[in-house]
Amino acid sequence: MQLILSRVAHRAHDIPLESASLRASVPKVKAQRTFQTNIPGHFVGLPRHRKTRVIASNANQNSQGSLGDDKDKALCSWLSQCDAHGFSKGGKLYVGEGKHGRGVFARQIIRPGETVLSISLENVALMDRFQSSHTAVESALDVSSWTWYLRLAAVLLLQVADESSASRAAYVNSLPNDFCNPLRFKASEMREIQFKPLRKEIEGIRELYEDAHVLLGAALPESVGSPASVNWALDTIFSRSFKIQVPDGGAPSDTRILAPGVDLCNHSMEPQLDYNYNPSTGCFELTASELIEADEEVYITYGVYNNDQYLLSYGFVPEDNPHDTCVIFDDLEEALDWHSWRYDSSEGDWPFARECAQTNMKEQSIHADREYSVGRDGTVDSRLLAAFAALEPAEDSEDERMEQAALACMERCVELLESLPTTLQEDLELLGSASLSKAVRVIIQFRMGKKLCLKECAVAEEIFELIVE
Ligand SMILES: C[S@@+](CC[C@H](N)C(=O)[O-])C[C@H]1O[C@@H](n2cnc3c(N)ncnc32)[C@H](O)[C@@H]1O
Numbered sequence: 001m002q003l004i005l006s007r008v009a010h011r012a013h014d015i016p017l018e019s020a021s022l023r024a025s026v027p028k029v030k031a032q033r034t035f036q037t038n039i040p041g042h043f044v045g046l047p048r049h050r051k052t053r054v055i056a057s058n059a060n061q062n063s064q065g066s067l068g069d070d071k072d073k074a075l076c077s078w079l080s081q082c083d084a085h086g087f088s089k090g091g092k093l094y095v096g097e098g099k100h101g102r103g104v105f106a107r108q109i110i111r112p113g114e115t116v117l118s119i120s121l122e123n124v125a126l127m128d129r130f131q132s133s134h135t136a137v138e139s140a141l142d143v144s145s146w147t148w149y150l151r152l153a154a155v156l157l158l159q160v161a162d163e164s165s166a167s168r169a170a171y172v173n174s175l176p177n178d179f180c181n182p183l184r185f186k187a188s189e190m191r192e193i194q195f196k197p198l199r200k201e202i203e204g205i206r207e208l209y210e211d212a213h214v215l216l217g218a219a220l221p222e223s224v225g226s227p228a229s230v231n232w233a234l235d236t237i238f239s240r241s242f243k244i245q246v247p248d249g250g251a252p253s254d255t256r257i258l259a260p261g262v263d264l265c266n267h268s269m270e271p272q273l274d275y276n277y278n279p280s281t282g283c284f285e286l287t288a289s290e291l292i293e294a295d296e297e298v299y300i301t302y303g304v305y306n307n308d309q310y311l312l313s314y315g316f317v318p319e320d321n322p323h324d325t326c327v328i329f330d331d332l333e334e335a336l337d338w339h340s341w342r343y344d345s346s347e348g349d350w351p352f353a354r355e356c357a358q359t360n361m362k363e364q365s366i367h368a369d370r371e372y373s374v375g376r377d378g379t380v381d382s383r384l385l386a387a388f389a390a391l392e393p394a395e396d397s398e399d400e401r402m403e404q405a406a407l408a409c410m411e412r413c414v415e416l417l418e419s420l421p422t423t424l425q426e427d428l429e430l431l432g433s434a435s436l437s438k439a440v441r442v443i444i445q446f447r448m449g450k451k452l453c454l455k456e457c458a459v460a461e462e463i464f465e466l467i468v469e
Pocket residue numbers: 100101102103176239240263264265266267268313314315316317318319
């Protein structure tokens with residue numbers, strides 16, 4: 001948290017937002033590319049900064065100490081009985097309280113390439129299919145047509161219901177009960193989001209949860225079929241499951257698993273551990289990708305997602321996420337309408353603009369309906385640049401059209417920034433307040449990420465350099 005705050009503070013003071021001067025201040029550049037469809041990549045621009053990893057070894061115990069609370073101890077003891085030695089007394093890892101709550105720490109120096117934890121799929125993991133020892137309830141369920149999250153939620157909830165089996169009870173008991181899920185944001189909190197796309201996605205996922213209540217409620221034993229139990233199971237699998245390729249009687253296919261122990265690792269954009277399924281051992285393995293010091297908290301990466309996806313799946317917003325994006329137009333028609341209003345371009349060649357956007361879209365396999373966004377590094381959706389460039393007068397050179405297109409994107413970002421109820425600086429000050437709820441705190445972090453994307457684009461002179469390189 002410290003990192004993002006200091007960086008935002010610096011940038012918020014540093015970069016003046018002067019929309020009026022944008023057109024005039026952009027440098028002239030020489031184009032070498034042919035106009036229309038050959039803008040590189042989906043987003044266009046240059047990365048501007050890179051975060052330095054800060055190692056936090058602030059576990060509440062040292063390597064000789066106990067392994068977290070009683071539930072964590074029971075989990076570690078079960079894992080070591082299952083031959084997953086990572087967390088046993090002689091193992092290389094321990095559970096402790098880290099920078100983001102409970103996490104995993106190195107007990108000793110770990111060298112690159114060392115496998116630190118190995119989880120048998122058959123005996124330890126929970127998979128989105130029923131494993132060899134079917135119970136009667138499992139056999140009675142026809143889950144073949146269900147999507148993976150319904151299957152995995154059913155597997156987890158049946159594990160909870162199965163009191164006769166202690167096999168994975170230690171794991172189930174160690175799972176968190178409370179989760180910061182945007183689906184349960186109150187109406188007043190929803191208003192604080194300030195950005196429409198996330199609100200829309202939350203509504204969509206609420207429907208998904210409601211459908212799951214009906215389906216799993218009808219299929220599962222009463223003791224685990226309540227909406228509250230189903231919510232818990234879905235929260236758990238969305239925030240802790242891994243997708244791997246596992247042979248299922250034939251060729252490897254996508255399988256979702258809950259991997260006890262591995263799922264205790266918190267996320268970092270610069271992790272020291274990789275995870276992989278090893279077909280020769282049948283295990284899901286954690287391996288060091290760099291030298292790790294004793295008592296250092298170890299991280300994995302949860303993936304390349306924007307902050308919307310992080311918040312929806314994991315309930316947090318990563319610090320300084322280079323993959324965050326901010327929607328600036330819902331679709332092409334909105335973009336063209338805006339351009340016509342802003343620059344009086346109603347005489348522009350709209351069919352040509354659509355064609356340019358679509359050609360760029362097809363070339364990059366982007367879904368037609370996808371919104372138009374800017375990236376955290378000052379990049380712009382290349383379909384948008386192509387469309388806007390096509391609206392510029394035909395007699396202008398290709399350079400001039402591209403330059404005006406990029407300027408239009410920058411001006412849109414400025415306009416959006418100015419239309420928001422709070423500025424970056426105000427959000428930063430709000431975050432300093434001790435009385436914020438967890439939900440509001442994460443919402444403010446989320447909207448600051450979006451504003452940083454807009455701001456990076458609004459000042460991104462590099463856009464021009466990259467377009468014409
Ligand atoms: C796979 S679990 C990791 C272990 C978890 N801390 C635990 O106690 O079980 C994922 C959850 O950990 C928390 N988390 C992981 N990485 C985080 C990070 N970088 N910042 C904030 N919270 C994080 C979030 O609550 C997330 O939903």
